[in-house]
Amino acid sequence: MFKLNEEQAKRIAEQLNYRWPDDTVVAVVQEKYSGKVLMVASMNKEAVLRTLTTGIAHYWSKSRKELWVKGATSGHIQVVEGFYIDCDRDTVLLVVRQASLIACHEGYHSCFHYRVSEDGKVEVEKEGPKFE
Amino acid sequence: MFKLNEEQAKRIAEQLNYRWPDDTVVAVVQEKYSGKVLMVASMNKEAVLRTLTTGIAHYWSKSRKELWVKGATSGHIQVVEGFYIDCDRDTVLLVVRQASLIACHEGYHSCFHYRVSEDGKVEVEKEGPKFE
Numbered sequence: 001m002f003k004l005n006e007e008q009a010k011r012i013a014e015q016l017n018y019r020w021p022d023d024t025v026v027a028v029v030q031e032k033y034s035g036k037v038l039m040v041a042s043m044n045k046e047a048v049l050r051t052l053t054t055g056i057a058h059y060w061s062k063s064r065k066e067l068w069v070k071g072a073t074s075g076h077i078q079v080v081e082g083f084y085i086d087c088d089r090d091t092v093l094l095v096v097r098q099a100s101l102i103a104c105h106e107g108y109h110s111c112f113h114y115r116v117s118e119d120g121k122v123e124v125e126k127e128g129p130k131f132e
Numbered sequence: 133m134f135k136l137n138e139e140q141a142k143r144i145a146e147q148l149n150y151r152w153p154d155d156t157v158v159a160v161v162q163e164k165y166s167g168k169v170l171m172v173a174s175m176n177k178e179a180v181l182r183t184l185t186t187g188i189a190h191y192w193s194k195s196r197k198e199l200w201v202k203g204a205t206s207g208h209i210q211v212v213e214g215f216y217i218d219c220d221r222d223t224v225l226l227v228v229r230q231a232s233l234i235a236c237h238e239g240y241h242s243c244f245h246y247r248v249s250e251d252g253k254v255e256v257e258k259e260g261p262k263f264e
Contacts, residue, residue: 040160
């Protein structure tokens with residue numbers, strides 16, 4: 001688990017550029033053992049702080065206008081193992097271990113479960129996106 | 133190379149929900165052979181159409197307000213090998229082969245080259261984010 005103290009977390013959170021809607025950064029979530037991209041979410045400063053100090057992924061819901069812990073109701077908690085910031089400092093990458101094989105509220109391993117096939121169809125890829 | 137005809141591409145592009153700023157979807161770009169997340173960019177409908185019909189990654193620049201081809205000036209073209217859509221249809225995942233080891237305009241393999249260390253420092257990870 002990747003976890004900082006409050007002072008360290010504050011120093012990191014203050015370096016980010018919250019320039020996406022609702023004063024957020026975009027968070028890409030990648031699964032540690034498989035490398036699969038699980039989902040994309042938004043984080044405001046508070047979500048970044050709580051994620052860094054608890055080691056558990058917190059996000060900002062732009063539709064509900066509230067902070068949420070991934071898995072708070074479903075149990076599909078994401079334990080943070082790595083935290084990366086991009087060159088523009090407006091996007092972060094969380095490398096996580098997920099407490100289940102389900103990241104998507106539709107019951108799939110990854111939210112990116114719609115694959116466009118070579119003949120232009122949209123097909124469900126139950127095991128999530130492949131990169132190899 | 134993943135490439136559709138115009139009719140197929142149009143059908144896909146019309147299914148997306150361009151609800152991010154400037155009527156875009158968020159595009160996460162993952163490298164095919166390594167699984168590394170290289171960058172995040174924005175795509176409007178035109179960028180999606182051109183990406184799908186040419187097999188080369190096109191994005192929308194929110195700062196310059198123009199369509200751009202990744203690598204048009206640097207040569208670091210991204211050849212699309214896989215195209216995934218998330219459950220909300222407002223985010224896509226491009227699996228690409230990149231024509232060089234440099235995705236970031238700062239000269240790094242991945243834009244996510246700032247790693248937060250266990251003691252809260254920001255360190256440069258030249259080879260990009262690790263997930264294993």
